[in-house]
Amino acid sequence: MRLYEFEGKELFKKFKIPIPESLLVRSADEAVAAIDEIKAPVVLKSQVLTGGRGKAGGIKTAESAEEARTLAEDLFKLTIKGYPVESLLVEPKLDIKQEYYIGVTIDRANYTLVVIASGEGGVDIEETAEKHPDKIVKLPIAVEDELYTFDALAMAKQIGIPAALIKQGAAIIVSLYNMFKKYDAKLVEINPLVLTKSNLLLAADSRVSLDDDAVFRHPELKEMGIEMRHEEGEMTPRERQATEWGVPYLDLDGDIGMFPGGAGFGIMGNDFIHYYGGRPANFMDSGGGPTPERLAKMLVLLDENPNVKAIFGARFGGISRCDDFAKGVVMFLKDHGLSKPMVMRMTGNMWQEGVRIFEEAKQASPELFKNVEFHGIETPIEEISKRAVELAHHEKGGQ
């Protein structure tokens, strides 16, 4: 999950990485008040969980309190790549002499951490890497190792930090590495690390991405107000609801409700629907061994989504059990009811028991099953995908 710039800077502060004076504001009035503390000229920086905010007009310079009000009012009306600006970071405008790049990330192919530095900061580092690979310094480090100051000093020197400041530069690099390890990060970047005309090194921006699966080790993040979220952007209300229920879920722009088993077929099932001319309304993953209650809730999400015209269900039971799957579907049909056509296939772990549960429930109350088409291992999943596309098409035609 990605942190906002101001949250990343809070962490920087904890690790003694120098940052500019800064205040977080949530209204134009607050922005004006901030100028009492931070003298103009100031920069107003939109806080959004996506890149490219500068190009989208999300960063403005104000010379006076009045100008800050007008600019802040405009910024609060802005949406950047679909994400509304809800807060601004107010900072003094820096007199920049030089900009550097410092980052730490994971090299998954080689199973190491990597510290990256460049004398060309403040620009798209991806572009620098492609056009001038010689201007980038990389240091792979085994995850169990520490970053030593002598290595950081060498890096600071290589990227051209002035001799009088390399000890301070090295300390920043070491701190960033320690922060990366301490918080189980996937990526931390200072871009740019600014050298001011008065010879100060300051982390002018932060980019921090943490490993969702290790957040449990860092309860202090929650105390700082940092909650679970997507890598990019905030969640839609339905995504938030699904997360509360423990279901990984993404809204997409189509009309077929996807109720697959694991993430693997969740991803490939979306492709299949596209191959046969349909459009999925969502991505969803039941996780390993879901309970009937969770499965029933997954179906509620789809049934109550007005964009969904037909539901596609698939279960190949491995760690998950088909009897639980069948119980979940029956629970949903009884307690909530199905308002749109659904086609599904079930096989794998405990499938005979799953079929028995379906058959019994259907005999007891056949009307609950009138919109359900049920298949077993004998029907290939490709046929089920095609049928879901047909059903959605038919529903739309019938309106």
Next chain:
Amino acid sequence: MAILVDKHSRVMVQGITGGAGKFHTERMLAYGTNIVGGTSPGKGGQAVVERPVFDTVTECVESTGAGVSVIFLPARFVKEAAIEAIRAGIKFLVIVPEHIPIHDMLLVRREAVKHGATVIGGNTPGIITPGEANLGIMPDIAFAPGRVGTVSRSGSITYYVADTLTRSGYGETTCVGLGGDPVLGSTFNEILWMFEEDEKTKAVVMCGEIGGVYEEKATEIIPKMKTPVLAIIGGIYAPPGKRMGHAGAIVEGRMGTAREKLDALAASGAHPCKTFTDIPETLKRLRM
């Protein structure tokens, strides 16, 4: 012949007394897997399905001669359990739980390399050599002994592919789940090469998906293989924007979309497949 496990493999279970551990131990035994014991700290001396339970992996290895271990423990305990197993001499380790912290997996992989052990997972459905041994959580119904190997990042995709191979009469030598977590104990490369060296495996189906670099890395090894490789990649129509940012892209070199992966694999000599039914059709075209 098969890779990594067969009916002679002596298999232990870490977390054998837990709900999932016990349930799947019974299933694995029912399949004929040679489960010799398990561990659950504090419960040494008990038995699960008539198999002895030990406090530590070392005790289990010494008493039972186990060389393979399957882990059924919550994610936060996996780092300890995996390093314990590797240091106790386990040479093949199957990590079933999902959501293992990435930094933990980096450490486990380094430990495995140091001791010459192979690790699959986290978030793997396991490994099956049909008719001989089933380690993990895979449903028996999809598999039959045969001549095609599979290696996949997803459990459900493994089942669909194996089911297709089984019903079209090809069957499988061994099916390996690499796992669905972002950092994995093994990559396609190591498993593909094991299949290349296995006499009985006449073709390999590799199932990848969007994200990461493991598919791209496989393009280094596929041209060196005589055994044909079929490739299917999930996420061709996945929405963009769920990947790591710049520094990740620098290291990984703009890799990661499903389309790019499939194109790169095809260029390296793999046979691309779109749906599961394309797989037997491609095998037929290869005169298999």
